[in-house]
Amino acid sequence: xxxxxxxxxxxxxxxxxxxxxxxxxxxxxxxxxxxxxxxxxxxxxxxxxxxxxxxxxxxxxxxxxxxxxxxxxxxxxxxxxxxxxxxxxxxxxxxxxxxxxxxxxxxxxxxxxxxx
Amino acid sequence: xxxxxxxxxxxxxxxxxxxxxxxxxxxxxxxxxxxxxxxxxxxxxxxxxxxxxxxxxxxxxxxxxxxxxxxxxxxxxxxxxxxxxxxxxxxxxxxxxxxxxxxxxxxxxx
Numbered sequence: 190x191x192x193x194x195x196x197x198x199x200x201x202x203x204x205x206x207x208x209x210x211x212x213x214x215x216x217x218x219x220x221x222x223x224x225x226x227x228x229x230x231x232x233x234x235x236x237x238x239x240x241x242x243x244x245x246x247x248x249x250x251x252x253x254x255x256x257x258x259x260x261x262x263x264x265x266x267x268x269x270x271x272x273x274x275x276x277x278x279x280x281x282x283x284x285x286x287x288x289x290x291x292x293x294x295x296x297x298x299x300x301x302x303x304x305x
Numbered sequence: 306x307x308x309x310x311x312x313x314x315x316x317x318x319x320x321x322x323x324x325x326x327x328x329x330x331x332x333x334x335x336x337x338x339x340x341x342x343x344x345x346x347x348x349x350x351x352x353x354x355x356x357x358x359x360x361x362x363x364x365x366x367x368x369x370x371x372x373x374x375x376x377x378x379x380x381x382x383x384x385x386x387x388x389x390x391x392x393x394x395x396x397x398x399x400x401x402x403x404x405x406x407x408x409x410x411x412x413x414x415x
Contacts, residue, residue: 231405
């Protein structure tokens with residue numbers, strides 16, 4: 190069964206450092222999502238891509254977070270500089286796109302970030 | 306007020322019990338509704354979609370009340386393996402953009 194791949198699975202970084210996460214969606218999925226999940230809460234959408242274009246990044250803290258999906262396949266989420274409050278699970282998901290939706294979102298295993 | 310609200314629990318129930326979770330959503334324009342399951346330290350996975358007419362999948366029954374903006378999930382004959390967090394999810398507008406509730410934690414005990 191095809192899966193969403195994410196790396197690294199765990200990351201510990203000091204505050205003010207830069208950190209990057211990578212996601213490879215299921216082949217053929219045009220839509221890619223990045224979520225942040227703080228312990229004890231539900232996932233919160235940070236950014237949604239349709240192919241290489243950003244559909245929604247209204248909840249992305251743009252002063253420190255950036256996301257790209259240059260070739261419309263895999264994606265990178267970066268935080269610079271990291272803050273203590275950024276400690277969370279960062280989940281990537283993908284889905285089909287087009288008319289006939291909504292389509293199920295498939296999640297990767299996540300990257301657990303700890304900022305010290 | 307959060308867009309999607311759930312009782313965080315935990316709900317502690319014995320094996321074989323019937324348990325129900327509720328969820329309310331604030332955006333009346335929401336178009337589609339789901340329950341996701343999330344095991345501890347794992348990613349969320351779709352459990353079932355929720356239709357206006359109500360739908361059932363084995364021991365699981367989901368109901369939607371659009372007038373009251375209320376969604377429910379009923380689990381019959383609880384199993385130990387049902388222990389997880391159940392996330393109420395709303396697609397708030399066209400474009401496959403999901404809003405998650407905070408989740409309800411279920412613990413099924415022998």
